[in-house]
Each structure stands twice: as C-alpha cells, then as structure tokens.
Amino acid sequence: MQSTVNYLWHTDDLLGQGATASVYKARNKKSGELVAVKVFNTASYMRPREVQMREFEVLRRLNHQNIVKLFAVEETGPSRQKVLVMEYCSSGSLLSVLESPEHAFGLPEDEFLVVLRCVVAGMNHLRENGVVHRDIKPGNIMRLMGAEGRSIYKLTDFGAARELDDDEKFVSVYGTEEYLHPDMYERAVLHKPQQKAFGVTVDLWSIGVTLYHAATGSLPFIPFGGPRRNKEIMYRIITEKPAGAIAGTQRGENGPLEWSYTLPITCRLSLGLQSQLVPILANILEAEQAKCWGFDQFFAETSDILQRVVVHVFSLSQAVLHHVYIHAHNTIAIFLEAVYKQTSVAPRHQEYLFEGHLCVLEPSLSAQHIAHTTASSPLTLFSMASETPKGLAFRDPALDILKFVPKVDLPGDCNTAKGVLGAGYQALRLARTLLDGQELMLRGLHWVVEVLQTTCRRTLEVTRTPSSSSSSLGSDRFSPVAGRSEIQELQEAWALRGRLRTLAEVLSRCSQNITETQKSLSALSSDLVKNRDQVHADRSIQQIQCCLDKMCLIYKQFKKSRMKPGLGYNEEQIHKLDKVNFSHLAKRLLQVFQEERVQKYQAALVTHGQRMRMVHDTRNHLRLVGCSVAACNTEAQGAQESLSKILDWLSHQLLPDGTKGAQTSPPPTAPHPSPAQADLVLHMQELCKEMKVLAFDLQDNNRIIERLSRVPSAPDV
Known part of the structure; x- marks a missing residue:
C-alpha cells in the first residue's frame, strides 16, 4: 500500500504506465471516493525542474468536461514523490475500447460521433488556453459513463504538454511513434539529425491517426511486419503519402506501397458520415506543415459535422x-x-x-x-428511374479468420482467438444488417402495394358511372312535327349519345383491368405477409450469438493463460482442446452466416427485383388507365357543353306555355306546339342533367388519376 495525506492505493491497482510515471486507482481516506493518482518515477526527476512542473501548471489552468480534472497535487511519505490526484475514469481508455474484439473493425457510428465531439471540444479548450498536447493517442483519451448511460471521453496525460501559440514553434520531441507527425518521427524514431521546428499542427496529425483508428479499428499507416518492426518503410509511407490519401499499406516484404483514399469496406460508419469525415482526415494527415489545415479550419469542419x-x-x-x-x-x-x-x-x-x-x-x-x-x-x-437492387456491399468475415498454429503458443493463440472473435462479431453485425434489410424491403413493398390497392379501389368507384344517359334519348322521341332546326339539333344530340355509349364501354374495360390488377396486388400482398413472418421467425442471429458467447469464454481463458510463464501438462491438454472447440465454433458461426443469412438475403434480393418490376409495371398500367379516363373526361366535358347549347336553344324555341319565341326561326309549322315538342324539351333537360353528373364523376376520376400519377414507380430490374 502507498499513500499521501489524503489518498491511499495499492500497487496492484495499476491503470497505466509510461516512461516517467505510473497511474493507480486510489481512494480518498475520508470519503472513499475513487480517484486516479499519477506517481512519478526516478526518470521523471532527471528532467529539468521546469519540465517537471509543466504538467502541474497546465492542468491547473484547464477546466473542461472533456479534460481529466486535477483535484490536488500531493506527496508520498519519506520519498516526497509528487503525486497528481485526478478524476478516475472507470471505463478505461479509448484504446481499451478499440482493443476489444467487438470493436476490431472500429466503433459504431453513434459512438464514433461521441468520440469526435469530445475530442474536438477538449482540443478546442486546449487551443483557447494556448496549450499543445503533443501526445494525442487512444491511450490518452479516457472513457467514463455519464448519468444518462452515454460515454464521455476526456483527454489526459499532459506530461508532454506545453504552452504554445499558433505561430510559435518548438524543437523538443515527445509522443508515441505510431501517432507522431512525420517530422517528429524522423528525429525521435529514426534518430536522424535535423533542425526542423514543430508547430501546433503536430497535434492535428495525431488526431487524424487517432480518428482513423477509432473509425476502422486499425492504424492508417502499416508497413509489412508492422510499424515497430519496419521503421524505415513506416517513414516512407507517412512522408510519401499522396495528397488526398488517408492510409498506406505494404502487404508484402519489399512490396509496393498501396494508398487508400476512402475508409475500408469493413468500417462501421455510414457512407453519409464517411463522405463528411474523409476530407478532414486527408487534410490533417498532411506531412508538409504548410499544406496541413490549421486548427481554425479543423474546428470549423468538424463542428459542421457535429451540428448536422x-x-x-x-x-x-x-x-x-x-x-x-x-x-x-x-x-x-x-x-x-x-x-x-x-x-x-x-x-x-x-x-x-x-x-x-x-x-x-x-x-x-x-x-x-x-x-x-x-x-x-x-x-x-x-x-421512378429503372435500377437493379444491389443490396448491402460487405467483405466476407471468413477472409479475416486466421488458423491456430499446431503447437501451443500462448501469446500467439490469444492473438489468433482475438482476431477470429473480431471477425465473428463482424459476422453478427452483418447478419443483423442483412436481416433488417430484408424486413425493410418487405415492409416498403407492402406499403407500396397498399397505396396501389387504395388507388385501384378509388379509381374503380369512379369508373362505374351511370350509363343510362346514353339510352335516355331513343329514336321514338323524334317527331316529324318538329321544325327542321330542331331535327338538326336532335341529330347532333343523337351523335353525342353514341359517343357516350363508347365512353361507357371504355370505362367498363378500365374497370375490368383494375379488378384484375387488384387480384394481382392482393396475391403479392399475401406473399409479402408470409415472407415477413418468415423473417420474424428467423433464428440465425441467436445461433451466431450463441457461438460467440462460447468463443468469448474460451478467449477469456486464453487471456489468463497468456499471463502465465507456462502451462502444466493437464492445462496444456485443456488448452489444445479449447483451440479445437474454438475452431469448430468459428466454423459453425460462418456456416450459419453464409447459409442462413447471406444466401437467403441474396435470394431475397432476386425476389425483390422481380416484385419491384411487377410494381413498376402495375404503376405504368394504372397510368395508362388514367390517361384513358382523362381522355373520357375531356370528351364528356365537350359533350356536356354541346348539349347545354342545344338545351338553351330549344328552351328559347319553346316557351313554357308551349308557344314559340318571337325571335325563333324558322317559322312554326303548326299554330300550337305538339306534345312531342314539349316532351322533347323535357328529355333534353334530363339528358343534360345526366351529362352534368357524368362530367362531374369523370372530373373527380381525373383528379384521382393525377394523384395516382404521383405514386412512385418501381424500377426495371
């Protein structure tokens, strides 16, 4: 046990260790409150006193929710070693989150945005106070859970921090090599003499590497054999990186450098967020300090994302x-x-x-x-444009699964199990996404079918307009007593009657077509309901999760075994059996993923394309029906106008008391109008009323057809 005046800790409760200090979980002696204490070692006191005091002074100036708080500076017993008492973050660091197999391919989108928001806010506070951190990396970003169950990330470890304005430079070298700016890497890692001075933008490079790591689960710049084994190639990658590239890899020994301008397909961020993030990464991962963005532009662009x-x-x-x-x-x-x-x-x-x-x-x-x-x-x-359903693009998790070596290799076996487990979690996420995609396809099509069925019903109602008006004017209504002009008008009405019969036949055919369409849509709707029930009954996710749970237990045992110097005979035999079982579980997991999810999803895509083609054809057919009804409406309106003129003329010709109007022409053929003439007027009035009703119905039908034309069409497949 070690202690200061107010705090107590055990050396077994180590949270982290660096070149100059160790961090432990401690408690307040009076309240029992958990804190973190940073205890400096002998190497720390070999530094100039100004450098030793810098971290205390920097932390005292900072006060922000995304920076670990400094509570006190105390000393241990007789040795009088300085101890920083700081806020305790119970959920580890961003690095510990990324090292979890579940995040082998990066953070989910919501969590990444939380990291981005917290890092940007913390860095903004540093710049407002004229501080450069100089050691930004996932291990120096601590995590704790807020009161609402949401992660809060905080910058920590200000041992390398110092005050520096935007236009100032420094020459001392600090940091972790994978996250170092190329200029600093050249001097600190390759030990090449150079007289370059560094500015605040070195933090931006480190932030870029950190954000890439959080988004993908891996470092952006990886030479063959790893950054620590091939330092010269690492330097080549970070200095020769083309403009716009955000990653560089060497896949084989002495092989070419391959550049990436996008995030990998395994990244869990949506393409919408990637399109916003990639330009930022490209402009802060810039080796030439003159070409690199400044903090003002970085804050402006990241804030733009976070405000969306x-x-x-x-x-x-x-x-x-x-x-x-x-x-x-x-x-x-x-x-x-x-x-x-x-x-x-x-x-x-x-x-x-x-x-x-x-x-x-x-x-x-x-x-x-x-x-x-x-x-x-x-x-x-x-x-409304034709398009083939392409579905979700993804990388087969089987490509990321490694095999165990035959011999017992505790560190190697643990690393292999971690990699396989990471691929297993990726398979689980993909399986869920594919299943959700099937559900969205079926649900969306069901809604489209419902809209089309509703449109069919409404259109069918208005196509069933009365056709009695077409027969209300029979040939027996003509009277030879009537004058010549009346006969001409009646002949024109007779022609309109024939046209009305034709319009009624067109509407009848439209009605039959719509009825047949309804039957097809009803059959499709039934199929969709059955398929949705099958999707809801799918158990592949549970099967994959079961395999993962068992694999996690074995992996935890491997982690314990890795910490031992060796295994006894019996333990070694159990370890070998665990490797076999782990491999069988991984194989079963992939089998379920491929056969129960991928194959079914691909089959669902094919069926979806066929159904979309049917919906597209149905919509086009209903549009043609709409055109026919609209044409009927136009003609009916013209007929109604013509009949109205005929009625007006006859009304002036024959007064209500049966006498001819004084202004009418030609002269009457009889001193008094015959009953046939009065009857004619009556029937013409009835015909006009019926025509008005028909025109109204057709106009209403035309409005529905216009709405129908706005129903989305399915693409050709």
Missing part, C-alpha cells in the same frame, strides 16, 4: 439504407440533393413513404418538417 442531423433513408429500388447528414436549417431541396449524391436518384425521381403513408416533401420548406427517422424506421425512397 441524420435522416435515415431506405432506397427501396436499391435495397440500401442511407444516412443523410444535413443541417436542421437547410431546405428540403438541399436534403433531396444530398440524397441524390448518395443514391444517384435525381430529386425529380424521388418519392417517399413514411410508416405506410405517402410523404410529400415540399422543396421550399425547412428540413425540420421531415419526420423523425431511425435506422429501423426510415423514410422509404422510391425511384
């Missing part, structure tokens, strides 16, 4: 979920353009459903009017 909101959009035609990052104050037109950049679906071809309802997005409105979305409840995007 995400809208989840599932492209039904592509079968891909997109994360679209926009500002809340942006217009919907900007959102539609952002969707276009990710999906290549032009704004004029974008149509949306949300929770089963058509969602009309007015481009001039604020993006705040867009519904709140999640990955499980996104906007469903329809594209």
